[in-house]
Amino acid sequence: MIFSLFYLFSANLSLTLGLYTFFKNKKNRTQKIFLLLTIVIFLWAFTYALMNISNTVELATFLHRIGSIFYSFFYAIFLHLIIILSKHENLLNKKRVLSRFCLYLPAFISFILYFIISPVKTYEHFKTPLGWGYINDKTVNMFIFHYFNVYYITYSLFALFLLVRWLKNASYIREKKQATLLILSILSVFILGTATDIIWPIFGSYPLPPIATILLSIPILAIWRAINKFNLLQSSLDISNFYLFRSTKTGIIILNDEMKITEISSGALNLLEESEEKIKEKGIWEFFPYLKENKSMDFSNIRSYAIKSNHEKIPLLLNFMSIKDEFSEKIGYLLLFDDISEITNLQDELEKLNESLGEKINLRTIQLQNEMEKQILQRKKYQTLFDNSQDAVAECNEKGIIVNINESFERLFEYKRDEAIGKHIDDVVNEQENKNEGIEITNKVLENNVITLEGIRITKNKKQIYTLIRGVPIIIDGKAIGGFAIYTDLTKNKEYEDKLKIMAQKDALTDLYNLNQFEEFIENSNFEEKLPIGLIVSDINGLKFINDSFGHDVGDKLLKSYAQILLHCVRKDDLVFRIGGDEFLILITNGNNKLVEEVIKRIENNIVKFNEESKDKTIIINSSSGYSLVFSKEEIRGQLKKADDMMYRNKLLNKSSNKNTILKVLLSALAEKDYITMGHTNRVLEICRKIAEKMNLEKSKKDNLFLLSEVHDIGKIAIPDSILQKPGKLSESEWEIMKSHSEKGYRIAINSEELSNIAELVLKHHERWDGKGYPLGLKGEEIPIECRILSIADSFDAMTSQRPYNIIKNVDQALDEIINCSGKQYDPYIVEIFNQLIIENEIS
Structure with missing residues (x-):
């Protein structure tokens, strides 16, 4: 229901902004295209809102197919609007019909593919607590499977490219602000939307409702502000x-x-x-x-x-x-x-x-008076501009002596008027060692030259300020009688620029050089001096598994630790880069095979040392590496691929061993939790075995049941101990966290080769016979038989064993509780089987 409200909010907001902008200027083409774009978003979001509250998968699928019409055309209309906003209309003006046909052709292809040829299927939709989720069918034709992703990403990146060009070429600050706002809003939605609506449906294991439609409110607001702000600056x-x-x-x-x-x-x-x-x-x-x-x-x-x-x-x-x-x-x-x-x-x-000379004199007198009044008025205007300027301004005479300063000058340079007036401008704002350079600039201004440059000036208290410096001569009758020194404080701009340079070079998480810096290194003029260069490509194994099991904070900690290991294993002149999520690149300058292999060996030894000394035994580092040597600048790309291929070969060779190691560590951590012991696991396993034998369960289901009885609560590894071991009743928010262990366990199991076969069972082991369980609300025989058996076995052992949250019951009390819940929480048939085993003393 909450996602439906978000969809409706996005729909109404978009349409309201489109109509408001259109009715302000109905004849403007930009407003027309913006209105069309907001109508498409309105229909798209409104369709998804109806889909999200649909009662049947068939209706949800139908509405999803209708939505494909709108998202097929959205990105073409969106790019059309960006072309106009970023002042690239020349892309559409040449051969207008052909250019617009090419612009909208991918949209029509997308419409034909996803609405007519290969629309979404009912089995691709799953009902979740958040609404109807969607996971891609990976068996469809690859062209159909990937076409929309290519279309959407290409059009989005091209729109960003046009906006960056606009930002770079903009002459006005307001244009740069509008371009920056549009870039940030579109880039954020592009990243989030790609992750949630493209990557997740392809690689994700748990279906989510489409989120990009909601996120589109962000760039729509930005575009609306750009259109209205720009017009406001021009309108009046x-x-x-x-x-x-x-x-x-x-x-x-x-x-x-x-x-x-x-x-x-x-x-x-x-x-x-x-x-x-x-x-x-x-x-x-x-x-x-x-x-x-x-x-x-x-x-x-x-x-x-x-x-x-x-x-x-x-x-x-x-x-x-x-x-x-x-x-x-x-x-x-x-x-x-x-x-x-x-x-x-x-x-x-x-x-x-x-007429007489007297009349001429009177007329001239009047003219002189008018001119004098105009000069006085003009002087007042200049003085008002001088006093109220946001820039620091000093008026100097023909010798460079300050005769007047404004309040902005006092604030910026920390001088009072009487302290600055009478001094040479370069004695006030320049350090002693730079004074001659300042005097040279001042002299150029006094020689009727306008000067503009950037430089460092100092305050009264010797604080350095990075400023834009402008020198303007005061010319009367063709002669310079002084000048204005105008200073704009650029210190914050300079600091921000320096910070951006660092951000462009370094990875924010590990503080290693990033991929951009690697590209810059390749183009470096002294690259040849460092040849031959050893390339080591190293990849952390199982990072996704760690992130899913313990959270991204632990994954980030692992990445930082591994980065420190790499830095510790190389020489001072060697370079370490983070070039991907879990991928690192080491450049060994003036290297050879022996030297490169020694570095790899040091890395392996340091990993072993880290794993042995780590206090948190649930976190281990495991990596794969490959290497090659570069003897010329031209072959670096090929050698990088060679090292990358070697690394992947090593990763594939060790894949099973790596996953087994991580899984064993995870199960070891699970065994250390107070809420579960080996005795509990063995007892539940024994009860499950007896019920399965009594029911003559087929062997494959028995094997799945026995494995499930051991690892069904593996998701609780990610639940805080404060909740697991709380002696009293859990709060509503704590209970929601506790219930999430089924989904967390599912994600762990689906990524484990050994557990992937029972991942669905881990997800569904808390479903109830009456449909009131979680997380999917399955009912009756929709629940796998293994989960129904485990539910009784696990409940019986929980009631007859010591737990933080209950009082121990005897066998008869526990059996009565299970019989009372027959047909509600438990399968009545399995309850009867369990009762017979109790009567026959098979279970005690």
């Missing part, structure tokens, strides 16, 4: 006083960074004598030719003209400036213009009539 610009903007007589037009009109003041509408809709439809260049000739360039007080719809030209005074966001990136433009028709006409009249 905030005006601090909207009423003033609408009522001013000055013409004001606000444009986005694509020169599309977003806002128009009433003054602009009056001057152009056109409606707002018409102006936006025609575009800015239709009315202002000067802007078309000077695209995206800031200017002020330019005399030009506007062309009205009747082709009349209006003389104007134009001011055009960029608007930047909090990241100092351009997000739009502001155009201000005033009708100077009257001034122009007056000037023409003055020129024609040659």
Whole structure:
């Protein structure tokens, strides 16, 4: 039921986001494709929600087949949307019909394969406490078996590739943020979805409901945010006083960074004598030719003209400036213009009539006053920008002496204004040994050069800061009278970059070099100096078995221990890499066969020593190795495969021995638990033997029963002792943990060559005759006969033996309890057989 709620949540969330985005802009192609994608997810998730609460396997299978329609087309639509979002539309623009046909062809093939030719089968579905689970039928045609996995992985990886390219080529911080968000969300769902819906149904032994449909809510949220955030940044610009903007007589037009009109003041509408809709439809260049000739360039007080719809030209005074966001990136433009028709006409009249000199002086005085006011206003604007800048800014004179600093400078460099003003900029922010370099940069700025570079600067307290340094000269009448030193703190960015470099080189668990670093080593310029190189490929045997039996924490501990053994066995100049989950690679520089074999021998000896000295006797290290020698850079791939093949041959030769060793250790650990003793096992085995003989059970079932009686509780090795040995009643959560030992035992048995034949019996040995058992809720003769016999034998011995959780009963009391539960917990026929054996004193 809980998975159905998750499916419904995913369906409704996806459709809500799709509809919300679509109705914001119905004409936008991105919104249309996003809506189509969310509809597909809605139908897919809704179908799975119905499947998960289905009462019959036939209905669940039918709904699963319907779902195959939607997951067949989902990844093609998803890739289509990513192509548009990541600005790779050129992939679709050339030969449009053909390119879209190629894009959606795999989806139609998937639909034909999995809905028509080879749909999912009823026997591939299993009812679990979580809902209907699914395990692949490995007997179907290999092409059909693997086609969807190849289609899904290829399209997902290509989408990630396009997003990484977008991230790399993005010019704006907001684009990089959106690309990063999409990459992380899609990558996380790709990894989790592949593990749960692709790898698990192929290799897993316990069926799970499909989970990827729920996880898709994550990238849908990310895509929704990318679409809406991007549009938000383009849609409009905030005006601090909207009423003033609408009522001013000055013409004001606000444009986005694509020169599309977003806002128009009433003054602009009056001057152009056109409606707002018409102006936006025609575009800015239709009315202002000067802007078309000077695209995206800031200017002020330019005399030009506007062309009205009747082709009349209006003389104007134009001011055009960029608007930047909090990241100092351009997000739009502001155009201000005033009708100077009257001034122009007056000037023409003055020129024609040659009015008196006094009138000309008065006009010039007015112009000077206006210019002075504009300069004052401009200075205030610059001062506001200076004071409120998030970057640290220092204003210097022509000698590099600081004359002003802003608050950000005080915070970053820990100087007060009166401490910094009057000092040379390079005495304040540079260490003594780097001062000459700083002075050289300062001099270049004062010679009318704009400088941008990254470097380390120091604070008052000698703390080093990694900064982006920009030097901008202050030029008046063509001469530099000073400059601005602008510093952006990049320390955290640099630390993060360094951390990423380390993460790219090292394996997070073992701290060994990873596969990426191995590839880099191959391309290293001094690779030839290290030849010949010995390659040792080593693989830990039984790691999956350890993870299933004891948990991944123990498996991780084993990996770390083995990594330390490898490091201990090689020389200082040798390199050790972790190149897979349980696979390691050792490079023996300037090596030979003898040296390589000595290293392998040291590894084997250290493994023996580790196993002998380990306090936890349930954990042992067992590995297989292979090696080869590399004499040239060109043959390293071939020799690596040769070493890998040798390792696998050794692994296959020792496979049976390795599994026997691990199983023996596991059974030994089980025997050490307080809740079970050899006496208990022997007694249960003897009771099972007598019941089986009385029933004339066939030999194969007898053999399975006897082995089951010994290892049926093997899954309890993974249950905490605090629960196993608790004298009182278990809590609800503790009981759930206790019940999980059947599934844990199943996973251990299915991975053991000796126990795989009885794995199903281990899973079902706690089922009840009335169907109230666990974990599958089987009923009556659906329960294997071996499990029904063991249930009575195990219960009888538990009631008549000392246990932490019960009071010992005598034989008669235990028999009465079993008879009372006949037809409920136990098979009535076997109860009758057991009763006869008690009467005949065969069991006491």
